[in-house]
Amino acid sequence: MSIFTKTLASLGVGNAKVDTRLKQTQYRQGDYIEGEVYIQGGQVDQEIDEIYLYLVVLYHHERNQQEYVMEEYRLSEVFTIAPRETRVIPFDFRLPFDTPVTTGGCPVYLKTGLDIKRAIDPDDTDGIEVLPHPLIEKVLSAVEKVGFQLVDIDFEFENYYSRHPFIQEFEFRPTGDLSGVLDEVEVMFYIGEKEIEVILQLDRKATDLMSSLEEALDLDHRTLRLTVHEQDVVGGTEELQKKLEELIRRHAH
Structure with missing residues (x-):
């Protein structure tokens, strides 16, 4: 693979991609969330240091919109993904009981990302609906x-x-x-x-x-x-x- 292709991948062109697919998108506080992370290899071999999954709340305070990470999960150890290879990483975790309900206009979402050395880290965001316990x-x-x-x-x-x-x-x-x-x-x-x-x-x-x-x-x-x-x-x-x-x-x- 040419140095030019590797350089493009480091800039995010031809980089590996990540897509999180949830079993469902509506949950109650304390429910278990199940899903799979699909990783599609790019144009070159790339070492994935980790797959991270954040539970994020978006809220307003003092006229400012703020993103708050409620929980952080690590889904894998270091591995290398080959060009055009597809890997599927299943996961499940319990939604915290104190996750805000989204009925009041408070977005809650899962943010998945790949930590790739010397490259722009690809990520994926998936909103969920949180109902009261x-x-x-x-x-x-x-x-x-x-x-x-x-x-x-x-x-x-x-x-x-x-x-x-x-x-x-x-x-x-x-x-x-x-x-x-x-x-x-x-x-x-x-x-x-x-x-x-x-x-x-x-x-x-x-x-x-x-x-x-x-x-x-x-x-x-x-x-x-x-x-x-x-x-x-x-x-x-x-x-x-x-x-x-x-x-x-x-x-x-």
Whole structure:
């Protein structure tokens, strides 16, 4: 193979190519992702130092769009791919429970790449749809049935422990009699396989001099916690609704 051809490959012309193919594109938090990485050799022998797979979240913060790598996976050891050779590398991994749901306009995708010495590294990007963990879905439904409407899904960047720079929050507005005492309720989750911890932050409405002063001093929030186990909702969400309504009403005033 000519030096010219090798030089072109180092510039990305005639380089090896990578294509990731997922078994499906829709997952729930905590599901297993299965797929295969197809590598097509270029015009020259090339040494692949590694195949990397990133789980990436694209989010907005302070008017800036930021790319955050949640997880990184290495799929192979060093190998050489011959011209026009095809290699298929299967993979599977568990989607982290705290992967943000994509319903709120938060793109999540897998980025696959080849690390090739003295060449431009080829890569491939595949978007996925992330749905809520089944327990989260039941809690969100219960909050709505108590008398709230989901109005936004966003991120909280302060005050709550997370292994990431953010935690996803679900913002609800009261639609019933609680609209007289609450501006909104923000709901966040710490997720396990068979249980979740629910964090409710009540934003109380200023209704008198004391509550107006609390609002001015940013003291009008009440933070509540509730643990929900898988067995708590086996027969339906009625008991969960009662617990949520009692907890919210007790601390709303």
